[in-house]
Amino acid sequence: MRKIMLMLSTLLAVMFTTVLTTPPAGAEAAPPPRLGACATGELCFWAKADFQGARQTRELSGTEIGSCVPLAPGTTAQSLANRTGRNVTTYQSVECEETGEFETYPGKGTWVPGSPYRVRAFKLWER
Numbered sequence: 001m002r003k004i005m006l007m008l009s010t011l012l013a014v015m016f017t018t019v020l021t022t023p024p025a026g027a028e029a030a031p032p033p034r035l036g037a038c039a040t041g042e043l044c045f046w047a048k049a050d051f052q053g054a055r056q057t058r059e060l061s062g063t064e065i066g067s068c069v070p071l072a073p074g075t076t077a078q079s080l081a082n083r084t085g086r087n088v089t090t091y092q093s094v095e096c097e098e099t100g101e102f103e104t105y106p107g108k109g110t111w112v113p114g115s116p117y118r119v120r121a122f123k124l125w126e127r
Contacts, residue, residue, distance in 0.1 A: 035051065037055075056071060065124050081112070086124050087125045088104070
């Protein structure tokens with residue numbers, strides 16, 4: 001009798017676990033997050049989080065390494081992609097002052113869907 005009760009309780013536990021962990025029919029996994037379109041060699045900024053809104057792009061050929069580069073006048077960015085192959089530091093300050101927020105992101109494929117502050121300027125660094 002004890003063996004039968006143990007087998008029955010084990011069977012019920014397995015059935016209960018299966019019911020709880022089986023997704024409902026037709027349920028699908030959430031799609032992966034969409035990355036913003038940004039070509040190799042570009043540094044891309046979007047006005048809104050999740051790569052939405054107006055996009056600005058910069059390339060190494062038109063950007064002096066180590067200098068403060070403000071975004072277009074009157075604009076800010078809330079998401080970015082760094083595909084330059086170099087580290088980039090983004091700044092809350094339009095003058096790249098370190099008294100405001102700033103963060104450095106590695107090159108070769110970093111997508112940031114939501115900056116913790118409004119980006120107003122950036123610096124690209126030597127390797």
